[in-house]
Amino acid sequence: MRQELVNQFSEERMARVDAVIEEYGKVPGALLIVLEKIQDVTRHLPLDLQRYIAAKMEIPPSRVFGVATFYSYFSIAPRGRQVVKVCSGTACYVKRSAEILDRLRRRIGVEEGEVSPDGAFSIEEVRCLGACGLAPVVVIGDRTFGLIDPENAEEIIEKAEERP
Ligand code: FES
Missing domain, CATH: 1.10.10 (Arc Repressor Mutant, subunit A)
Structure with a gap:
């Protein structure tokens, strides 16, 4: 084994x-x-x-x-070096979180449970992240991005890529 x-x-x-x-x-x-x-x-x-x-x-x-x-902290599926968590709780959902999730999936080039070819990112849809006042919210690694404009959601991946 x-x-x-x-x-x-x-x-x-x-x-x-x-x-x-x-x-x-x-x-x-x-x-x-x-x-x-x-x-x-x-x-x-x-x-x-x-x-x-x-x-x-x-x-x-x-x-x-x-x-x-x-515990949601643990994952059975492979994860990238940075996990992109897209909130689909009610407050985020009404502010177009589904569209954000879709755009980020396409930007990274993975579905849930997959890791990008360079190992940098994986993506997960999660329940309320406890920051509803900032809806729609995405967490990447240890950073929280709030009030995201769905039209420009991909920008947060670029910001995450800037981090070494
Ligand atoms: S519903 Fe998204 S942070 Fe609460």
Whole structure:
């Protein structure tokens, strides 16, 4: 199982995964922090990686799956270096978030669950981001873009690309 994960993520990354499990794997209640730290390394938590983590921590795979799917912070699908989160909550929807999502998808050249060929971006439609006063809202990485003009939505990708 490990070799397949090495082929997917590299030996260096899997060594970091093992180091996280080594450090926190036996600490009671540490599953959340283990998954958080591992996702920082692998950017997502596919099922075969979840099974590996469960086996190394000697816990049922269903426990890992339960945590990985409960928190929206975790992703089973691959993610780009920057995740573009387009809010489709009510306040954003009435301000044309669907059009923004469509334009950004085309600009990046990916559908949900895909990563752009250069690995830079993936895109997700999300529920209310808690910034309704700024609707329509898009979050890219750690930056929030509000009051977006749907006609010029692509500009925020250009701003995100400027960041090294
Ligand atoms: S509905 Fe989009 S931020 Fe609340």
